Amino acid sequence: MNEYAYLDHNATTPVRPEALQAISAALALGANPSSVHGPGRAARRVLETARAQVAALVGAAPSDVIFTSGGTEANNLALRGCGRQRLLVSAVEHPSVLDSGAQIIAVDGHGIVDLERLDMMLAADNTPALVSVMLVNNETGVIEPVARVVEIAHRHGAQVHCDAVQAAGKIGLRMADLGVDLLTISGHKIGGPAGVGALIVNGLEDRRDLDLTASAFGGGQERGIRPGTENLPGIAGFGAAAQVAGAAISDMVRLGAMRDKLEAALRAIDPDVVIFGERVERIATTSFLTLPGTDSTTQLMAFDLAGIGVSTGSACSSGKVRASGVLTAMGIADDVASTAVRVSLGWSSQDIDIKAFISAWAELHERRRKSAESEKLIRPAA
Amino acid sequence: MSTRQTSWNKDKPLYLDYQATTPTDPRVVEKMLPYFSEKFGNPHSRTHHYGWEAEDAVEVARAQIASLIGASPKEIIFTSGATESNNLALKGVGRFYKDRKNHIITCVTEHKCVLDSCRHLEMEGFDVTYLPVQQNGLINLSDLAAAMTDQTALVSIMAVNNEIGVIQPIAEIGKMCRQRKIFFHTDGAQAVGKIPINVDDMNIDLMSISGHKLYAPMGIGVLYVRRRPRVRLVAMINGGGQERGMRSGTLPTPLCVGMGEACAIAEKEMAAETERLKMLRDRFHDGINGRLSEVYLNGDLEHRIPGNLNLSFAYVEGEGLMMGVNDLAVSSGSACTSASLEPSYVLRALGVEEELAHTSLRIGLGRFTTEQEVDYAVEKICFEVERLRQMSPLWEMAQDGIDIKSIEWADH
Numbered sequence: 001m002n003e004y005a006y007l008d009h010n011a012t013t014p015v016r017p018e019a020l021q022a023i024s025a026a027l028a029l030g031a032n033p034s035s036v037h038g039p040g041r042a043a044r045r046v047l048e049t050a051r052a053q054v055a056a057l058v059g060a061a062p063s064d065v066i067f068t069s070g071g072t073e074a075n076n077l078a079l080r081g082c083g084r085q086r087l088l089v090s091a092v093e094h095p096s097v098l099d100s101g102a103q104i105i106a107v108d109g110h111g112i113v114d115l116e117r118l119d120m121m122l123a124a125d126n127t128p129a130l131v132s133v134m135l136v137n138n139e140t141g142v143i144e145p146v147a148r149v150v151e152i153a154h155r156h157g158a159q160v161h162c163d164a165v166q167a168a169g170k171i172g173l174r175m176a177d178l179g180v181d182l183l184t185i186s187g188h189k190i191g192g193p194a195g196v197g198a199l200i201v202n203g204l205e206d207r208r209d210l211d212l213t214a215s216a217f218g219g220g221q222e223r224g225i226r227p228g229t230e231n232l233p234g235i236a237g238f239g240a241a242a243q244v245a246g247a248a249i250s251d252m253v254r255l256g257a258m259r260d261k262l263e264a265a266l267r268a269i270d271p272d273v274v275i276f277g278e279r280v281e282r283i284a285t286t287s288f289l290t291l292p293g294t295d296s297t298t299q300l301m302a303f304d305l306a307g308i309g310v311s312t313g314s315a316c317s318s319g320k321v322r323a324s325g326v327l328t329a330m331g332i333a334d335d336v337a338s339t340a341v342r343v344s345l346g347w348s349s350q351d352i353d354i355k356a357f358i359s360a361w362a363e364l365h366e367r368r369r370k371s372a373e374s375e376k377l378i379r380p381a382a
Numbered sequence: 383m384s385t386r387q388t389s390w391n392k393d394k395p396l397y398l399d400y401q402a403t404t405p406t407d408p409r410v411v412e413k414m415l416p417y418f419s420e421k422f423g424n425p426h427s428r429t430h431h432y433g434w435e436a437e438d439a440v441e442v443a444r445a446q447i448a449s450l451i452g453a454s455p456k457e458i459i460f461t462s463g464a465t466e467s468n469n470l471a472l473k474g475v476g477r478f479y480k481d482r483k484n485h486i487i488t489c490v491t492e493h494k495c496v497l498d499s500c501r502h503l504e505m506e507g508f509d510v511t512y513l514p515v516q517q518n519g520l521i522n523l524s525d526l527a528a529a530m531t532d533q534t535a536l537v538s539i540m541a542v543n544n545e546i547g548v549i550q551p552i553a554e555i556g557k558m559c560r561q562r563k564i565f566f567h568t569d570g571a572q573a574v575g576k577i578p579i580n581v582d583d584m585n586i587d588l589m590s591i592s593g594h595k596l597y598a599p600m601g602i603g604v605l606y607v608r609r610r611p612r613v614r615l616v617a618m619i620n621g622g623g624q625e626r627g628m629r630s631g632t633l634p635t636p637l638c639v640g641m642g643e644a645c646a647i648a649e650k651e652m653a654a655e656t657e658r659l660k661m662l663r664d665r666f667h668d669g670i671n672g673r674l675s676e677v678y679l680n681g682d683l684e685h686r687i688p689g690n691l692n693l694s695f696a697y698v699e700g701e702g703l704m705m706g707v708n709d710l711a712v713s714s715g716s717a718c719t720s721a722s723l724e725p726s727y728v729l730r731a732l733g734v735e736e737e738l739a740h741t742s743l744r745i746g747l748g749r750f751t752t753e754q755e756v757d758y759a760v761e762k763i764c765f766e767v768e769r770l771r772q773m774s775p776l777w778e779m780a781q782d783g784i785d786i787k788s789i790e791w792a793d794h
Contacts, residue, residue, distance in 0.1 A: 006432060012424035012632065020418050027414075027599060030397065030405030037711040038395040040402070069462030069601065072631035076619045096621025096630060188632065193418055195462065195601045195634025216618065217502055218465040218495025227495060228465030229403065229594060231601025234634070237418075300429045309423075309430030 005308045005353035009189075009346030010138050010166060010286060015237065016191035016347060022050075022240035023193060026233035033230050034221065043232055050239025054198055057190075057242040058164070058183060059174030066199045066222045067235055071165040071186035072096040074199035077226065078161040078182045079132060083211030086129040088121055088158075090144070091329035097132050097163055098325075105133070110280040111142045111330045115152060122156035129158040135167035135178075139313045139326040139342055141286025142277035143171065150179035159210065165189050165197075169245030170252060170283045175202055181210065187234060191347050192241030196234035199226075248347065255345045256284030258354050262343065263287055265358045269365055274336060276327065285345040288313075288327075291361065294368050295338050303341070306360040308353075310341050395711040396755050400689055400746030401544050401572060402713060406640065407597040407749065413643040414599070417636035425633050426624060436635040443642025450645040451570075451589065452580035453606055459625045460633055460641075463603035464571040465495040466618075467590035468538075470605050470629065471567045472499040474615030475536050475588065476508060479565075483535035489513040489521050489550075490731045492540050493569055500538075509533070515731050518682035519548040527558060536565045541573035541589075545728040545744055546681030547690025549577060556585030565613055571595050571603075575648030576656075576687045581606060587613050593637065597749060598644035602637035605629075655749060659688035662747050662756050667691055669760035674767055676780075678738060680729055691745040694729075697777035698770040700740035706766035710759050713744050 006014075015023070026046055031039030033047045048062070055062040068074040075096040079087055087102035090113040098104075103121065106114045113133050122129060131153040135146050146162050153160045161182040167173055169190040175183055181202050188194035201212065204223075218227030266273050266289065276288040291299055296312045303310050313324040327337040343357060397405070417439060425440045427433025444455040461467045476486060488500055490512050500510045511529045513521050521539060530537075537559050541552050552568055559566035567588035573579060574589070575596035581589060586606070593602035607613050607628065615628060622630040670677055676696035695703060704714060714726070725739035734742070743763070747756070771777040776786055 004431060006430075008424075008427060008430060008432070011427045011433070012422060014420075014422040015418040017419075020415075023418060024411070024415070027406045027411050030403065031711065032399070032403040032594075035399060035402045035711070035713055037399065037713065038708070039397060039711045040399075069466070070631045070634075072621055073462070073619050075621065076630075094621065095623070096619075099621045188424075188634075193634060193636060194424070194632050195637045216466055216469040216495070217498030218469065218493070220494075227498075228463045229592075229600055231462065231599075231637075233406075233599055234601045234637070304430050307431075309427075309432050311427060311429045 003307055005356040007308060007310045007343045007345065007349070007353055007357060009349070010342065010344035011311055012188045012194060013191050013346045014348050015193055016241050016244050018244045019192050019237040019241040023233045023237040026236035029232065033232055034219065046236050047230055047232060050235045053239035053243045054185070055200070057168055057173070057246045058185065058200060059176060060183070060200045060202070064175075064200050064202060064204045066201065066204070066225050067230060068197045068199055068226055069195055069231065070197040071163070071184050071189070074184040074186075074197045075163055077199050077212070078184060079130065081212045081225070082130045082159060082161070082182070084128050084130040084159065086125065086127040087132065088118065088129055089132040090134065092137050092326045093132065093134055094138060094163055094165070097134070102132070107329050109331055110277050111137055111140050111326065112280055113144055113149065115145065115148055118149065119152050122153065122158055126157070129153075129156070130161055131158050132161040132163065134163040134165075135173070136164070136170065136283050137277070137326060138166045139324055140277040140288045141166070141282040141344075143167070143281040143283065146178050146180060154179070167283070169242070169249065170285060172249060175200060187238035187241065190241050190245040192238040193234050196231050196238045198238070245347075251347060252284040255349060258345060258349065258351060259284055259287050262354050262358060263289070266361055269362055274340075276330065276332070276340065287343045288340055289343070290336060290339040291341070291364060291368070292339060293372065294364060296341055299339075299341050299364060302364050303357070303360055306356070308357055308360055310343050310357070312341055395709050396759060397711045398745050398747065398751070398755075398759060399711050399713050400748035400751075401547070401595070401744060402746065403594045403600065404597045404748055405750060406594070406599050407644060407647060409647060410598055410640045410643045414636040414640040417639050421635075423635070425635050426622070439635055440633055440638045443638045446642035446646045447591070447604055450579075450649045451574060451606060452582050454609065457606055457609050459605045459607055459628050460638055461603045461605055461629055462601055464493075464569065464590045464592035464595070465603075467603045467605040468493065468495045468569055469499050470615065470618055471588045471590060472496065472536070472538060473503060474618060474628070475565055475567070475613065476503050477506075477616040478614050479535045480506075480508070483533050485509045485511070485531055485533040486536045486538065487511045487513060487526065487529050487534060488538045489515060489540075491515050491519065491543055491728045492538065493544055493571070496538055496540070496569055517733055518685070519543060519546050519680070519728075519732055520550060520682060520685060523551060523554055523558070526555065530558070530562055530564060534562070534564045536567055538567040538569070540569040541579065542570075542576065542687050543681065543728060544572050545726055546692045546732070547572070547687045548681040549573070549685045549687060552579075552586070553584045559587075560585040572687065575645065575652065576689065578652070581608065593641045593644065596644050596648055598641040599637055602634065602641045604641065656688050659747055659751075662751055662753065663688050663691060665753065666745065666747070666756050666760055669757070670763060673764045680732060680734055680742060689747045692742055693745065694734060694738035694742040695767050696738060696741070697774050697780060698741050698767055699774075702770050703741055703743070703766060706770065707743075707762055710762060712746075714742055
């Protein structure tokens with residue numbers, strides 16, 4: 001399937017060659033990083049190098065990094081482990097944050113979290129709270145005003161967690177500038193492998209205000225917060241991917257130009273195309289857009305037949321046929337939301353992928369136009 | 383054994399720590415690699431070729447794992463490793479049934495993550511019985527029977543101990559649990575792929591499996607969860623609903639594929655490998671005993687996996703011994719606690735005296751261990767023990783027939 005145009009990088013990215021090399025090397029090591037003998041110590045060095053690489057991607061200290069099995073686990077650990085009774089999360093969060101039984105902070109029509117609402121919610125109740133707002137939305141690519149969330153939350157004595165899974169490697173990210181207390185990133189969204197992620201805790205060693213109770217118990221790895229033998233090859237690949245992704249952030253200019261070209265081309269065909277979040281700041285790689293009048297499922301089938309992989313939203317729920325929760329939260333009508341597909345680019349994307357999508361989209365659009373016309377001929381007065 | 387590719391090179395420490403982790407089998411690596419790069423899809427993407435391809439691979443792996451333990455693929459829940467599986471089994475099942483039953487039975491030589499989970503459940507209001515073990519490391523079934531009450535929700539007894547390699551009477555425990563309608567969980571991390579396990583024959587309701595103990599990679603594990611009679615549990619990681627809601631999060635396709643392939647290889651080669659490892663283990667044990675006296679095997683020899691020896695060397699100093707054999711990658715206990723100098727709680731539970739517990743070596747043999755390596759290690763250990771004993775006044779006294787225990791040491 002070499003000809004296949006993969007445009008679903010927000011679901012997962014292919015592993016970067018540098019990461020694959022690190023994974024292969026670590027697979028050949030074959031020692032437990034907790035063992036004190038020579039091979040164990042060699043494994044430990046690989047682990048600590050990766051920790052520094054991951055920390056550097058988000059401008060954190062290596063000692064702030066807790067490796068987990070992925071973004072979902074890191075989000076669960078942050079929300080349940082923070083020891084805060086009250087949780088406030090935005091309405092467009094990933095299910096691993098949204099399903100925490102938290103109070104929901106509404107978003108506006110662009111998907112941006114309502115800061116005034118947040119301020120009011122925090123002012124109304126002074127139970128120690130954790131606020132969780134993602135940095136980049138996985139469906140629309142919209143960038144949330146996290147630094148302002150932090151400002152408001154900290155003013156009320158609340159802590160802030162940020163799911164930065166879709167942001168890392170796509171926008172410059174410094175934990176200290178954002179000011180968040182906890183940050184989640186994932187390996188397989190930055191060109192590393194699946195099965196590894198990290199929760200990064202600002203100033204973990206000296207923090208007394210956070211009670212990160214372990215949700216699992218065992219061998220005391222990751223300072224007891226996340227026990228279990230470390231996924232060494234995964235972590236090594238994550239580290240290598242973090243290093244490359246950090247250095248390759250300028251590639252976003254190329255990918256952004258591709259994305260803009262795609263959106264312009266579709267709009268030229270049909271000015272009624274709706275592009276969600278286009279009027280606010282978005283990452284360069286994502287476009288969540290409609291093909292007016294053609295439902296998403298029909299589109300997905302047609303695109304797959306044409307050798308193009310896209311999705312309707314997050315992969316976890318893409319098996320279910322229902323409108324995206326993100327679009328619903330943005331107040332998008334169901335008949336519009338049900339015609340949306342997400343196109344997402346990544347490090348391996350090429351112009352040819354975009355061209356394939358545009359031509360398949362144009363063909364579908366034309367088919368739709370013709371069938372609409374013939375319907376008119378049959379039932380002119382309808 | 384088609385891939386005994388590791389001809390050991392004396393510049394590297396000789397790896398004899400197969401209970402801490404096993405090298406990933408090159409055949410497993412080969413199967414995994416395409417799923418990092420060209421077949422990289424998210425197995426939960428249901429809208430395109432890449433997703434389906436990854437999902438198919440995950441399902442093949444699930445079937446391979448199920449086949450090794452006589453389960454249905456639907457009963458295989460992927461996790462990040464045995465620690466997570468053990469946590470999920472104990473806390474997940476405990477919390478689900480808490481309102482009806484609040485008693486759990488485990489044993490003192492379990493892996494730390496089982497014991498820690500139990501301690502935590504005690505804080506949540508559970509009663510936990512920690513069964514003692516006999517001198518051979520096995521639990522006494524009459525102790526188990528006596529501990530069972532109508533409040534017992536779960537029995538968690540490991541199949542094979544990670545330090546001394548002894549095999550608990552799993553089938554008998556399973557039968558006792560089933561008769562009393564108590565769920566039976568077993569930590570199978572050191573057992574699956576090493577000894578035949580059949581979840582139906584053994585009445586196992588939940589079983590934890592680790593990838594990196596059976597020549598698959600780290601970062602992947604399984605919790606087997608029986609469907610008939612159905613076992614229910616409260617998930618620990620939520621959001622996304624993968625693994626039938628029991629364990630959310632994107633499945634790492636390459637790791638799942640590796641786990642599946644490792645199980646398929648184990649199923650095919652277990653019988654032959656067991657024979658070979660028994661031969662190597664006996665060669666090791668006989669080699670040591672042929673040259674040294676006052677060496678004690680910890681744990682039962684008969685009810686033991688073939689790839690483990692745990693030996694205590696009297697009249698040597700533990701740290702000196704570890705330093706002396708530092709070109710052998712062996713351990714003095716479990717890797718998780720090996721950085722501490724505390725003697726192993728497993729050995730203490732067996733009643734091993736503190737001095738002997740301090741001088742124990744866990745020797746783990748495995749798929750890539752060769753006869754030549756065994757001979758080298760035996761020679762090295764014997765040489766070091768003899769050297770250390772020559773420097774030991776206690777050894778000299780013992781040789782002269784003085785009973786060391788009868789000496790009354792002066793207080794300083």
